[in-house]
Every structure is written in structure tokens, then in C-alpha cells.
Amino acid sequence: MLGIEHLLFLFTTFAFPPVALTVLLCIILATFGKSLGLRQMYVDTLIHIFEWGARQIKTTEKIKRKESNVNSPFFLNKLAEQEFEDHDDLRSLETPRFEATEPITDDELDIRSETESHDSGEDFPSVDSDGDESCLKRKFGSTTSLASVGSCCSLRNRRSSESSTLGIIKRETQIYLDDNFADDIPDEVFVRSRGWAAIRDSVDFVKAGMEAIIEDEVTSRFEAEQLVSWNMLTRTSIKFYQFVNWKLSALWIIGFLFRYCVMFPLRFTIFCIGLVFLISSTALIGLVPVGSWKKKLNHKCMLICYRILSRSLTAVVYFHDEHYKAERQGICVANHTSPIDALILSIDNVYALIGQKHDGLLGIVQRALSRASSHIWFERSEAKDRYIVAQKLRQHCQDPEKLPILIFPEGTCINNTSVMMFKKGSFEIETTIYPIAMKYDSRFGDAFWNSSEQSWCGYIMRMMTSWAIICNVWYLPPMTKKAGEDAVEFANRVKKEIANKGGLVDLEWDGGLKRAKVPPKLVAKQQERYANRLSRYTSVSEVVKNEDVEVALDLDKSVSGYNSLEDLPEDVFVDEEEEDETFDASAENIENEPDATIKNKLVDTASLVKI
């Protein structure tokens, strides 16, 4: 139809100059590495809007609850629960995750005090409105200052991510992998009387298992992080109601149109330009003979390329501690969250990459990059052969002309709330390690790629239609392997540093568990640990002869000690004669007992019995 054609024509003439202008501006700024601070302003505006949205949600929720609760008989109790929920939302925000591992005695007190506050629903209405506002302030207050959104963002997010779990339960019982835990078994073990101990322990196991079903450390790391408040993207709205408010829905529609119709085409154009620039510039550099010229040229061009590409995702990246940047050869390790990690890190510094050879577009990019500087791309078949890969790595690191290599030792994408086990391959090579910690701010767009749920294209689409990708990068001081440290220990040391700096949880679990089943040796390890624990209060060691078997049986009775005489069940007095006898027998046997700890316990409990 004529009318439509004209409209289209008009639209393109009006739209073209601004679009072309924006794109040009982006490219020019990227070339010189400057920034007008436009992205910063964009981010700040978004924060304001999100805050407003969060307030809307809260107020409509409150109104809804008050309306429904006036009619129901559970009025006070439900309101009290609501306060409980708010309170704990805050507490789960503020308190670091490590509290979940405290010994059980502390939590007992906490439970009692919480159930008490649970019932004090009377003074709820007055507390609520104030509590609400302050709750919001605490969540967002620190980030509204235009001054330093970057560092404030990082601090608040670090605290929240330390406890960012599904937030259904506070875990109290966990089964740990490291053996050191066995040393701090609390003394309350001895309070349990006489042999029923195994049943009690099994209840602990059951509880740990049940808690794992609700919320375990591993599975939750492979899903996108749950946000505290909604960020206007439906993809994150599992927790929030679909329809809350007309205003919010209108905002969401505007946001949707903005993201898909304005941002996406712009970003896509910039992305294409960036890609074309990458391929053509590397081709040109490839023609230059190897030497310092080539290196400098490569350095400049790569930086420009990646800046353009990062602008195509509206990536706002804050770099900290730049003086620790890798200058000479070495290995840079960082935690892995998404495929664009390498892109983000390359904005600031040029690295050599390592990875599997791909086909398609990615293959083209890989080949292009290889022309300008040396990267390590290995065949799929070689990937399985660790020795070859290690050889190549070593060769690269020893060459002073080459760039530092960027490696992600976790091996897979984790959802940026924790750092999982580092594979030891890259730590076996004798070279300096430059750790880098990366933390994304997921309010504006979650960069995490769940490869089992999304395809590569779907992921890129999602990235380009998010608000922005915000990331904080901390460079850490270089580390080297200490004498007498093996690769695994070194890897764990580096991992701990990275986790600390980025505010992530340091986990022992293997990222490979995303796809593979738990190996049976882990179960065996748990069993071994429990057996060790059991042997502390049952004489499980060194019972060989038949006579000794009987004596050992009765020895158990005295070893599993009593805290005080009141704890003794009644029939102990009947058995006491028996025990006196066995104590004498055990005195003889003490020389036979090589295990010093059990001997000491015998002596201690003997003094109790003798009373």
C-alpha cells in the first residue's frame, strides 16, 4: 500500500541520522578509549526506576494483604508472618553465609528468640510502615549517590551475594568435604548417653539430607541468581507476581519496547561493525612481520575491537587495582560466569586465549585472532590429552614475547554467587599467576549462561536485550607456588583470594557436577569421616581377642561419658558394680590401648563414675 511505504520511508529518514550518529559516536569513543559517562547516567536512571518499581510492588502487596486479612480469622498471625518475612529478608541480606555453619548450640537460642518475635503481632502496624521504608533504603540507599555507583554497587552486592540462596531455609547441618572439620567436633558429643548415639547421628544425617533437597550448594550455583527485587525483565519474575499494578505494567511495556526496538538494533549494528573491524584489522596485522611493531599494533587494535564489542552489549565495567595488571608473561586466572568474560577482561588488557577449536562464526574469529598474535587453540581430540595441553601452555609461558594467557580454571560457567573447584592443570606450570576476580551486577542483566538450558544464539539475544551488563573486575597481586605446596593446594589458595575479593562463596565442589553424577568415592569419604567420629566415643579400634571383645563392649559404657550424674539413666546404678569391675580390667588393658585419645577419655570418665 502506498501509505505504508511512505510511512516507512519517513520513519527511516527521521530515524537514520540519530541512529547513525549514535553508532558513530560509540565507535569514535571506543577508538580513543574515552567515555562520555552516558552509560553511567543510563545505569543511574535505571536504578531510580527500579527503586520506584520495587516500592510499587511492596505497597500493592501490603494493600492486598490487608484487604484479604481483614476477613480471615488468622489476621494477627498472618501479619506477624509478614513481618517475620521482611525481617528475615533483611537478615538474609546482611548476614554473611558462613553463619550457617555454626555449631548447633547457638542456633538453638536463635530459634527460641525467633519464635517469640513471631508471636508479637500486636505492635505490627506501626512498625511496618517505617520498617518498610528503611528496608528499602538499606537495599538501595547506598547506590543512589551518583558519586561512586561502582564501588557502592560492589560493596552492597558483595554482602547480598554472600547469602544469596533461595532463602527458603537457613542451613544448619551440612556434610563437608574437608577433613579438618573432624577436629572440631564439639564436646556435646559426650552428653549423649550410652550407645543410642548412632541413632542420634543418623538423625543429623537425615536432616542434612533433607536440607540438601530444599537447598543445596551445588544445584543452585548452576541456575541464575534470584534477585531481591524485580528488574523489569520477565525472565526474572518467578518470585514476583505477573500483574501487580497498572503503572508497573505500563512501565514494563515501555521498557520492553525500548529494549527490543531501540537498544537491540543499535547494539546489533555496533556488534556487526565491531566484528568486521576485528577480522579486517587482524588480517592487516597478520601481514606485518613479527616484531615490536606488530605487538604494539596488536595491542591497540585489540583494545579498540573489544571496546566496540563491549559497547554493543552496553557493558559497564569497573576495573579496580589496575596496578596489578598482568604485563609480562604468566597465567591470568579468573572465575567463570559467561562466555563474554574474556571479552570484558580484554577491554583493559590484551591476553592470549586458550580454548577448543570451534566451527562457524566462532572459528572464524579464532582464526582471525591467531593471525595477529599467538593464541592456543587445540583440537577436540587433543583436549582430552592433558599432557599435550600442558606442554603447549608451558611453551607459551616461557616465551617472553608472548602475551599472558587467560584461563578459567573452573571449567564451566557458574552463576556468579560462588567459586567452585579450580582444576589443577594450570597451576602445575612454574610461572606467575595473576588472579582476577569478577563480579557481575545481575540487576541489569544476568550474564550467566546455563548451557543446558539455552543455546548460544538464545544467550546472545538475551544479552542484547537486557538493560546492561555491569561488572566489577578486581586485579589481585600476583601469586606464585610456594615451596612444598602442591598444585591442588596452590589452586585452593588462589581460589580463596578470588572468592574473598569478589564477595563470592568459596566452595569445594567440582563444577563438573553440573553434568556428571557424584562419584562413589565421595560417599565413601563421608562414611570414613563418620566412622572416625564414631570411634571417638566407642572403642572401635584394636579389639582382637575374644576376652577383650567382652571387655571392650563394657569399656564403651564408660567411654560414652555423662555430663553430670543427673543424666545417668536409672539402670546405671544397677550396672555400677559391673562397671567397677570393668574399670579394673580396663586399667590392665590400658597398656594394650595404643590409641592415646581413648585412654585419656577412659581416665576422665572413670573419675565421674567413681563418685
Place this chain on the structure above:
Amino acid sequence: MGQTTSQIPEHELEHLSIESGLSRGGILKLYSRFISLATHRDKTTNEYFLTKGDFQSIAELKQNPLGDRIIDAFFADAEVLERRKVYFKDFVKVLSHFRPINKNKPHPWNSREAKLRFAFTMYDLNKSGTITKDEFQDILEMMIGANVPKEQVNSIADRTMREADRDGDGYITFQEFCNAMEKTDIEQKMSFRFLT
């Protein structure tokens, strides 16, 4: 997270909340956990359900020596056992046994007796209503593995049975179990600290 479209219908949410004593927010969170674990969907009713395999894919549970017993507990209900699918309401029912006991709001599913009964079914492998020495020994072996020689496990099991079995018939009934666990703070040991 492409599963945002499936929400629980309102009346069912209400019903579950009253039955289990959890708050609505808590049920919603549990539901999101449930669908993140579930890999199958019922074609007729379009509901998600969990199978044994889904439970076993939780790394921490698999590593737990009593992991299989815990999984069996979810399938303890005769109906659930028959169809070998755990729907969300069955899931909530089992987990709500672990709700902390609130003295002012007693609830049939989280009373001390209900919790003890749940623990009892952990040991009663053949669901006969009593625990024999062999069943108990099996549990111990699961926890300790091969680290302790069999005679030792035998003797520990023996002694424990003797303690609890008041009438000396070789079986531990539920009553005897309760008596033996009198001094244990079951409420604390078998409760989650729900944040909602």
C-alpha cells in the same frame, strides 16, 4: 529460567498453605525449587513430578550416606510408591514434617510424635512397624561403610537394641523408640529454620 509460566493455581496454594502450615511465600519458593529439580512433566495434567533419578541428581544428597533412605521417605506413602512420582503436594507434605514446632500453633504434621514417626520410618526398612536388629545394622553399615569390621558394627547394633528394647522381644516398636529418644531434642534436630 524458562519455566516462569507455570504457577500454582490460587486455590491449591491456599490449600497447601493451610495443610502444611507454611506461608504462601514459602510455598512459592518451594515450588520454584521443585520445578528446578523436576525433569518430567505429566502429559495429562501438565504437572511436574519428581522421580528417584531427580532426587539422586542432587550432589549433596547422593553423598549423604543415608541419601537413599531419605529418598525412600518421599516414596513412603503407598499411593506415591505405586505411581513412583512425587507431585508437589506430596513433596510439601514430607518437607512440612520438618517445620519447627510452634507451641501456640500446633499442627498435626509437625508435632513431636509426627517427627518421631518420620524418623522411625527411616529405620523400618520393610515398613513392618517395628525395627529389627538387622534393619538397624543395615543403617549403621550405610553410615559407616567398610571402615569398621562387621563384628564391631554387630556389637554396636546389638548393644543399642538391648538398650531400647524394654520388653526384650527383639523388636523395637514405635513406643519403645519414642521412649529411647525421650532425652533427645527432636524438635530442634528435625526442624528447618524456614526463612518464610
